[in-house]
């Protein structure tokens with residue numbers, strides 16, 4: 001049980017998760033709960049305050065989510081954002097109406113009541129991000145205005161005695177440059193939080209939880225080579241030591257030199273028993289000639305199960321399987337279940353293992369965001385080079401070899417990909433993009449080399465910048481880098497005579513090609 005927290009009630013805004021992130025970044029533990037959460041679930045978090053998120057509904061519409069009774073009865077400080085603010089007005093004696101002018105985008109607010117702790121140490125003029133159709137037309141009688149904008153007489157309002165506040169704009173998004181301070185002010189100055197949600201505390205709490213769950217049982221943990229599974233393993237290793245065995249499977253669909261690198265880094269940095277399985281032949285022969293992406297994923301998923309079963313059996317009495325599920329995945333799948341936020345991406349980590357294997361799941365990262373996972377990784381002594389690795393899909397190069405998979409095509413892609421990544425590193429840009437890779441296309445094109453016409457493979461290069469992988473932009477890589485990578489690929493990988501660069505954002509494209 002956390003010693004303190006701020007509960008964020010989700011009314012369906014696409015930004016709800018960001019509020020939780022901002023609180024955690026400010027050192028205060030927070031969780032996102034559905035607006036209809038049971039009181040017991042809330043109490044279990046020891047809340048010092050509540051934030052009501054934005055949302056797509058109109059508070060006055062029939063069936064619109066309403067203020068939970070426990071919020072009012074608890075006497076806790078409340079911050080309503082957008083829909084949350086309108087809900088405060090609607091619940092008390094204010095009023096909300098549809099606005100003739102939707103307000104969407106940047107706005108300038110003026111703070112009229114700088115004594116409010118919410119705006120402590122902030123300039124009187126602030127740039128903020130608005131996104132609302134409805135408008136507050138009358139504040140509840142116990143409230144007073146704190147800030148206004150040209151279009152909103154009540155851009156911020158408060159009842160300082162009750163410690164309830166409302167904001168018409170979104171402090172959680174980056175387009176509100178000082179929104180972080182506002183959220184911090186709410187947590188520390190209004191709710192009286194003490195902070196202390198640090199990497200050390202996170203690790204400590206996770207280790208305690210693992211201990212409680214696993215007891216004297218045996219755990220296996222699949223390493224993917226990515227940061228999540230490594231941090232999960234490190235935490236479980238700290239909690240239960242030799243009861244954990246890690247398994248790393250070389251599928252033959254990893255990047256150049258990756259298997260050796262993962263095994264070496266792991267053995268040098270984490271003192272946890274590791275079984276390295278070379279299953280390249282097994283995977284590649286099962287996939288030989290398969291083109292359909294879903295068929296590829298299915299075959300790979302099944303192979304993983306088979307291999308894990310085999311290894312678990314040879315270890316004997318294993319009861320638990322570790323998975324690196326992160327908090328955004330948890331939020332996303334529960335949000336989709338209750339249909340308050342559209343499910344944008346299906347969660348495609350290698351699934352289905354526990355049900356089929358009768359193992360219980362251990363998910364030490366279940367309440368953590370990616371940046372927290374990285375911080376914990378550093379805290380536990382994982383090397384920076386591992387912490388900042390780009391994510392790599394579970395099915396590996398299989399989903400980057402468009403068309404049939406063969407040994408030769410896997411090798412072509414692996415070599416082209418290695419050149420691209422090497423040049424990215426040479427230009428010092430690996431950390432500037434969040435994911436970069438090569439894709440082997442299922443077409444051949446004409447080229448000319450020396451006096452010969454060629455008919456050979458096409459490689460597409462993809463590099464993206466993104467905060468959360470849900471949306472992404474194509475990276476504006478320097479032309480010199482692209483030229484150098486293209487040149488080297490065509491010269492050094494005989495099977496390739498053309499290189500293209502993918503300049504689509506997500507959406508409408510996805511990051512991977514299949």
Ligand code: XMP
Nearest residue numbers: 348349350391392393394395469510511512
């Ligand atoms: P998309 O292509 O959906 O990718 O924009 C978003 C993120 O998910 C990764 N990805 C996968 N990860 N199995 C995985 O474990 C998969 O089948 C898979 N497909 C995409 C992708 O690399 C990116 O980081």
